[in-house]
Amino acid sequence: MEIGVPKESKDQEFRVGLSPSSVRVLKESGHQVFVETQAGNGAGFNDDDYRISGAEIVSTAELAWNRELVVKVKEPLVSEYNLLQKGQILFTYLHLAADRKLTEHLIDSGVTAVAYETVEQPGTNRLPLLTPMSIIAGRLSVQFGARYLESQQGGRGVLLGGIPGVKPGKVVILGGGVVGTEAARIAVGMGAAVQILDVNVDRLSYLETLFGSRVELLYSNSVHIEAAVKEADLLIGAVLLLGRRAPILVSRELVATMHPGSVIVDVAVDQGGCVETLHPTSHTNPVYIEEGVVHYGVPNMPGAVPWTATQALNNSTLPFVQQLANSGLKALEINPSLAKGVNVQNHRLVHPAVQEVFPDLVNS
Structure with missing residues (x-):
């Protein structure tokens, strides 16, 4: 052929x-x-x-x-x-x-x-051709998020790992699938305070075996999302519905309650995104500020590596x-x-x- x-x-x-x-x-x-x-x-x-x-x-x-x-x-x-x-x-x-x-x-x-x-592998819900790029995107989401938290990049000047005497930055991850798990690995490695929210209790149990007490695992509902997002220094959208548009989990009103200079990285942007204020950007112009928050919406993140x-x-x-x-x-x-x-x-x-x-x- x-x-x-x-x-x-x-x-x-x-x-x-x-x-x-x-x-x-x-x-x-x-x-x-x-x-x-x-x-x-x-x-x-x-x-x-x-x-x-x-x-x-x-x-x-x-x-x-x-x-x-x-x-x-x-x-x-x-x-x-x-x-x-x-x-x-x-x-x-x-x-x-x-x-x-x-x-x-x-x-x-x-x-x-x-x-x-x-x-998709029948009966397993595994997506073998999406997984490798999801791993990369998840890891990059924290790498990019940490960068745009720097004040010179428009961020609020938070070091995710903190130092002795100064608390670490807070990373909130919406979705505990491959992207969310890999994002958490990097965020934990950097010393950040990490929360993962997911609707799948079995998945949360599995994540506990991976991270133990190093990550706070919460059932994803509107109350928990609202409380977590308000305090996030870095919010990562990691929601995937196979073949469908991602649901909007974070409204414009909720984004407006975040700390000025905090950062949103929505890996779900290629499926429409799960944050109302986020729209696709590009590697040339990766970020913009909306409601005082830095938004990163590059849909082909792995293209950076x-x-x-x-x-x-x-x-x-x-x-x-x-x-x-x-x-x-x-x-x-x-x-x-x-x-x-x-x-x-x-x-x-x-x-x-x-x-x-x-x-x-x-x-x-």
């Missing part, structure tokens, strides 16, 4: 869909891989690295897109809509619940769009890419996990969770 790897076009998105080592594996299986020139530069892979691995370097995005299977990292942007082709398989992160326009264009194009974030993130992503995606390359659409019949990743096929919106978000598009 011919596989295309375009250069990512999202602002400062330096990850790449396939690493040179992944290209070599696919080449050894008899597939042809076409990589847009400089697609891997930001992740530390130059064109020669890809040539040595057996890829053909192409000079334009069109030449990379004009293939049976296109492997990317992030969703197509408006500038790429005209490159979508009927009968093509697109394998990438999509997060359609937060992007009606893209959903409509994918339906119109006739592509089979398989989203990394909805590939592309060398690590590209390899972590490829470790998880390569087996699925191989199946699609070897068997085409029959791979969806062979592998139930991969089938669950299909969001759009045959001009139809097919993923149940995304259908709930856009019911009027189901029969369009």
Whole structure:
């Protein structure tokens, strides 16, 4: 099969869909891989690295897109809509619940769009292609939050770890899944006072085995959220509902009660965000101030560490890419996990969770 790897076009998105080592594996299986020139530069892979691995370097995005299977990292942007082709398989992160326009264009194009974030292992609720980026985003959320708490960055000047004689900063994490757990690991390591709120009591029990008394674990309800958010120096949104928009858990009124210069990092922003005042930003302009609070809303946070993130992503995606390359659409019949990743096929919106978000598009 011919596989295309375009250069990512999202602002400062330096990850790449396939690493040179992944290209070599696919080449050894008899597939042809076409990589847009400089697609891997930001992740530390130059064109020669890809040539040595057996890829053909192409000079334009069109030449990379004009293939049976296109492997990317992030969703197509408006500038790429005209490159979508009927009968093509697109394998990438999509997060359609937060992007009606893209959903409509994918339906119109006739592509089979398989989203990394909805590939699911049946019966386990595990999302194997979302997990590595969630780990990275969770860890980065505290790293970035600590940075923007610095007064020179607009923050209130709090050192999360404190020092003897001065209390540490308070980190509040909404959601105890992969993102929330990894955020807590870093925050605890820095010496912060940490709270995690989640609606799953079993998950809270599991987190107790990880953190013991180092993290305060609370059932997530409006009363507990309100009390925690008011005192937070750093608030991290880590809510995930598979394929759906994140629920708004923090209202504008509640944000207004936070300490001036406190920081919000909402990792759920690519699914709409769980904080009313937060909207998507970019690596070029990552923050803004609303109600006196610093808001960080970059939806592709792992793009800040592309060398690590590209390899972590490829470790998880390569087996699925191989199946699609070897068997085409029959791979969806062979592998139930991969089938669950299909969001759009045959001009139809097919993923149940995304259908709930856009019911009027189901029969369009």
